[in-house]
Amino acid sequence: MAAALLEVEHLRIEFxxxxxxxxxVDDVSFQIAEGEVLGVVGESGAGKSLTGNAIIGLLEPPGRxxxxxxxxxxxxxxxxxxxxxRKIRGKQIGAVFxxxxxxxNPLYSVGGQLVETIQTHTDMSPTQARTRAVELLAEVGIPGxxxxxxxxxxxxxxxxxxxxxxxxxxxVNPRLIIADEPTTALDVSIQAQIIALLKRLxxxxxxAIMLITHDMGVIAETADRVAVMYAGxxxxxxPVRSVIKQAKHPYSHGLMGSIPKISDSKDRLEQIExxxxxxxxxxxxxxxxxxxxxxxxxxxxxxxxxxxAGVTRAACWLYAHG
Amino acid sequence: xxxxxxxxxxxxxxxMASVAFVAFTLFxxxxxxxxxxxxxxATLAERENLRRVLGLDRPFYVQFLVFLKNLVTGNFGFSFRxxxxxxxxxxxRLPATLELVLVAAMFALFVGVPAGVYTxxxxxxxxxxxxxxxxxxxxxxxxxxxxxxxxxIFAVVLGWLPSFGxxxxxxxxxxxxxxxxxxGLKALxxxxxxLGLFQTTLIMRLVRSEMLEVxxxxxxxxxxxxxxxxxxxxxxxxxxxxxxxxxxxxGLQIGGLIAFAIITETVFQWPxxxxxxxxxxxxxxxxxxxxxxxxxxLFFVIINLIVDLLxxxxxxxxxxxxxxxxx
Numbered sequence: 001m002a003a004a005l006l007e008v009e010h011l012r013i014e015f016x017x018x019x020x021x022x023x024x025v026d027d028v029s030f031q032i033a034e035g036e037v038l039g040v041v042g043e044s045g046a047g048k049s050l051t052g053n054a055i056i057g058l059l060e061p062p063g064r065x066x067x068x069x070x071x072x073x074x075x076x077x078x079x080x081x082x083x084x085x086r087k088i089r090g091k092q093i094g095a096v097f098x099x100x101x102x103x104x105n106p107l108y109s110v111g112g113q114l115v116e117t118i119q120t121h122t123d124m125s126p127t128q129a130r131t132r133a134v135e136l137l138a139e140v141g142i143p144g145x146x147x148x149x150x151x152x153x154x155x156x157x158x159x160x161x162x163x164x165x166x167x168x169x170x171x172v173n174p175r176l177i178i179a180d181e182p183t184t185a186l187d188v189s190i191q192a193q194i195i196a197l198l199k200r201l202x203x204x205x206x207x208a209i210m211l212i213t214h215d216m217g218v219i220a221e222t223a224d225r226v227a228v229m230y231a232g233x234x235x236x237x238x239p240v241r242s243v244i245k246q247a248k249h250p251y252s253h254g255l256m257g258s259i260p261k262i263s264d265s266k267d268r269l270e271q272i273e274x275x276x277x278x279x280x281x282x283x284x285x286x287x288x289x290x291x292x293x294x295x296x297x298x299x300x301x302x303x304x305x306x307x308x309a310g311v312t313r314a315a316c317w318l319y320a321h322g
Numbered sequence: 323x324x325x326x327x328x329x330x331x332x333x334x335x336x337x338m339a340s341v342a343f344v345a346f347t348l349f350x351x352x353x354x355x356x357x358x359x360x361x362x363x364a365t366l367a368e369r370e371n372l373r374r375v376l377g378l379d380r381p382f383y384v385q386f387l388v389f390l391k392n393l394v395t396g397n398f399g400f401s402f403r404x405x406x407x408x409x410x411x412x413x414x415r416l417p418a419t420l421e422l423v424l425v426a427a428m429f430a431l432f433v434g435v436p437a438g439v440y441t442x443x444x445x446x447x448x449x450x451x452x453x454x455x456x457x458x459x460x461x462x463x464x465x466x467x468x469x470x471x472x473x474x475i476f477a478v479v480l481g482w483l484p485s486f487g488x489x490x491x492x493x494x495x496x497x498x499x500x501x502x503x504x505x506g507l508k509a510l511x512x513x514x515x516x517l518g519l520f521q522t523t524l525i526m527r528l529v530r531s532e533m534l535e536v537x538x539x540x541x542x543x544x545x546x547x548x549x550x551x552x553x554x555x556x557x558x559x560x561x562x563x564x565x566x567x568x569x570x571x572x573g574l575q576i577g578g579l580i581a582f583a584i585i586t587e588t589v590f591q592w593p594x595x596x597x598x599x600x601x602x603x604x605x606x607x608x609x610x611x612x613x614x615x616x617x618x619x620l621f622f623v624i625i626n627l628i629v630d631l632l633x634x635x636x637x638x639x640x641x642x643x644x645x646x647x648x649x
Contacts, residue, residue, distance in 0.1 A: 056547055082552075090549025097547075102540035105559050106639060116558075117548045152638040168548055 004031040005208050006055065006176055011068035013050050013059065013232075015279075022279045024063065025050050026232045029306075032176065035206040037199075039223030039240065041214060041255070043276050046229040048212045052178045054078070055210070056095050057085040072176070091121040094169030094207075098181040100162035104153035110137070110164045111149035114171055121172040136167040140197060159190035163197065170201055177202075180212045191215075195222055216259050220244055228252040231276055231287035238312025248309035249316045250292045286317070294318060330630060334623040341619035342393065345612045346386050355402045355606040376402065389609075393616065399609035403602070408613045412595065417497045418488055419587070419594030423579045425510050426518030430579075431572065434522040438529025439561060442537065453526070460523030465582065469516040469589035476512060484509050486591035517586040521575045528571055532564035539563070565636050573629035577622040 013025035025047040032038045040048045053059050055070055057077070070078040077088060089095070097103050105113060114133035118124055124132065130149070137145035140163040153161060162182065169177055179198065183191035199222055202209050211223055219226050219240060226244075227237040228251065236249040247253040254272040274291040277283065283290055289299040298317045309319035356369050356378070373379045377388060392399055398408035437457075441450040460468075477485035489505030491498040500506025536542065537560055545555045584596030591597070595614060602610035634640055 058543060058546055086546075086549050086551065088549070089547055095544070095547035097540060097544055099540060103544040105541040105545065105563070107562050107637060108559075109638070116550065116554065120548070120550050120554070154639050165544070168544075 005034045005036075005073060006032040006210070007069075007071040007074075008051070008055070009069045009071070011051065011054060011070065012066045013047070013054055013063055014066040015063050017062075019280075023066075023282075024232050024279055025054070027305075028068075028229075028232075028234055030227055030234065030237060032208050032210060034175065035202065035208055036225065037202060037209045037211055037223045039219035039226040040210060040212045040229060041216060041219055041226060042229035042235075043214065045276060045279075047232040048214075048229050049180050051229075052095075052180050052210060052212050056089055056093050056178055057082075058089075087121075090117060090169075090174065091172050092174050092176065094171075094174040094177040096162075096165050096169045096177060096179040096182045099185045100158055100165050101185065103165050104161060104168075106153050109150050109152050110156070113164075114149075114168060117168055117171050132171070133167075136171055137164070139201075140164070140167045140170075141193075142167075158186055159193060162186060162190075162194055166194070166197060166201070170205070170207065173205060174207065176208045176210065178210045178212070181214075182211070183215065183218060184213070191218070198222065216244070216256065228255065231282055232279070233287060233315060234306060235288065235316075236309075236312055236314040237306065238314075242311040246310070248312055248319065249288075249314040250294050250318075251288045252314075254293075286315070327627075327631075330627055334627065337623055338616065338619055339390070342390060342612065342616050343386065345615040346389055346608075347382075349606075349608045349611055350382060352603075352606050352608070355608060358605045359402055389612065393613075398613040401602075401607055401610050403605040403607045403610075408609045411598065411610065412613060412617065413496055414498075415593060415595045415598045417499060418592060419580065419583050419596060421500060422510065422513055422517060422586070422592060422594060423576070423583060425514035426521070426579050427576050429514055429518040430521035430525055430575065434525030435529055435561075435568070437522075438526040439533060439556065441526065442530040442533025443556060445534070454530075457523035457526055460519045461527070465516060465520065465585045466589050468519055469512070469586055472512045472516055473589070483512050485512075488593060513586050513590040513592055516589065517579060517583060521572075521579060524575065525568065525572060529561075529564055529568055532567055533560060536560045536563045562636070566633060569629055569632050569636065573625050573632075577618075577625050580621050581618055 008031070009029050011025055011028045012023065015022040015024055028047070028051060030038065040051070042048050050059065050063065053063075054065055055077075057080070059065065065078055068078070069076055072088065072092060077085065080088070104110065108116075111130065111133050114136060115126065115129040118129040118132055119126070122129075134145050134149055137149060142148055142160060142163055148156075153164070156164060162185075166182075169179075177198075182198065183194050186194060195218055198209060198211075201207060209222075211219065213219060223240045225238060226240045228235045228243065228247075228249065230251050236243060236247060236252040238248075243252060244256055247256050251272070254270070257270040258272070272291055277287060277290070283300070284303075285301050286292070286295075286299045286304055289295045292299065296317070298320075302317070304315045304317050304320070306313040306315050307319050307321070309316065355376075356373055360369055360372060370379075377385060380388075389399065396409070398412065400406065401408055401411055404411070437453055441447075441453055444450050473485045476483045484505070487509060488500045489507075489509035490503040491500050491506055492502040500510055542555060542560055545559045550559070583592075583594060584599060586592065587594045587596035588600055595617070599611065599614045601607075602614070
């Protein structure tokens with residue numbers, strides 16, 4: 001593996017509320033290497049997006065990083081002042097959000113938004129920035145970029161707008177892109193195009209991507225490694241093939257089992273009984289224990305950390321050594 | 323675009339005609355103007371003679387049509403009370419009101435919008451809370467009371483500013499302006515604050531709530547994620563998106579300023595159109611009242627047209643551009 005570009009260590013995100021502190025993300029650690037695509041999957045509320053927001057320093061108050069560290073190329077970035085972090089956002093870490101229909105400011109032309117972003121981070125003149133903007137639009141596959149640059153967001157379709165959003169995210173060649181459900185709001189056929197585009201850009205520029213999604217198909221197609229999150233923790237992390245084919249953690253195993261396969265003809269899809277606990281009701285021990293088919297005594301008392309489980313690492317007492 | 327303006331202008335003419343009709347009809351029930359114009363001991367014959375001279379003996383609709391015909395040709399008729407052309411009286415009074423309204427509107431916009439942005443950005447700050455409290459006073463206290471309080475403090479107790487009138491004015495052609503003399507400028511301060519305070523607080527509260535709404539939008543988060551400066555995000559992206567509702571309300575309110583200047587002008591003895599209107603009512607001076615209302619309606623119509631055009635300038639989604647496919 002190449003040198004780690006992003007290191008997240010023991011990240012803990014809390015929400016202080018009137019009824020006490022909610023821990024939304026707890027003890028999450030992972031790394032992303034240069035040019036690597038890390039998929040992050042999990043149900044809604046598992047803490048995927050919060051982790052992504054914490055990395056770009058845009059946790060919405062009252063949410064806050066309570067413990068842990070985030071490092072970009074070895075430099076700690078989670079405790080930077082707002083202005084310092086602002087210079088990193090966009091320039092070193094780009095972001096793509098879920099809904100392209102609402103990610104673009106409706107009152108500015110796409111070219112205007114591109115030029116503004118480019119000029120914020122570089123010394124380019126307006127003319128140079130505009131030339132660059134046209135190149136970017138062409139690169140993300142917008143036909144007639146020269147003409148389309150002066151159009152407004154409402155004149156683009158959803159898929160085209162997500163291409164514009166991606167162009168905005170990559171416009172000054174960041175080394176990492178946080179893509180938070182970039183395809184969820186799109187048609188299936190458009191999803192494939194956007195994923196192909198992200199993969200191509202990642203390959204061409206050596207950009208690393210943290211791909212947050214609940215779509216296993218997208219992960220299988222795109223990611224190098226995958227982290228499965230459950231109730232604010234990482235349940236399993238490892239190479240994408242191993243996690244999909246031989247998931248070790250009972251939760252990720254169940255998650256993979258619930259994906260329909262074209263080869264099997266089953267009447268019903270497998271499903272995991274129950275639902276993810278709310279943040280106020282996380283049980284002691286392993287958070288998954290009430291739903292786990294292989295639960296045993298230790299799971300109800302002690303919380304498992306990530307441990308080696310063959311090729312992947314899983315937070316499960318089944319793989320405790322000794 | 324051009325067709326749109328023409329259509330709006332035609333609608334405006336209809337609105338104006340309706341206003342003229344309503345105004346003229348209403349004033350038929352305000353008593354007999356003749357009573358105010360003749361001496362106590364005038365004979366019946368004298369009264370009838372005057373009535374005939376003024377055309378008041380003719381049927382209502384004929385009077386209205388004559389009034390309308392005169393309006394179109396720019397002839398507002400003669401004041402029953404002083405006998406001079408209404409156009410001339412209004413031309414004397416119009417600059418005073420318009421200058422007052424202009425300063426009040428500037429005050430409302432240049433204080434209201436920044437205060438709204440500030441309170442929207444710093445929701446829990448002490449200064450925000452203070453401004454919101456002040457704005458409650460502005461919204462809830464009636465104009466005349468604010469005017470009287472200001473006079474009491476700044477004119478009577480402190481003696482800094484004049485309590486009535488326009489101060490010295492300079493005549494520029496037909497326009498008499500108070501902008502060019504110190505006493506004129508000083509005289510403008512209290513009335514324009516009185517007149518504009520409600521609008522200021524209204525605009526501030528509107529901008530604040532719109533800012534709070536817009537700051538939650540995805541494109542603001544995305545703008546931050548692109549590393550844009552706070553200034554660009556708050557003023558470029560957020561404020562611009564609050565403008566459409568703000569322009570709507572501000573436009574209506576500026577129209578309101580012209581109409582509500584009546585109260586402020588009365589409190590400050592400001593020699594403007596509102597003051598003129600009050601006097602006209604006392605004397606059942608129908609030509610003056612009707613002309614005033616038609617003129618106010620004209621201002622409203624013009625302001626609304628400008629507001630509509632500003633929408634186009636601000637929001638590209640309203641510019642219908644058929645040459646572009648939306649695939």
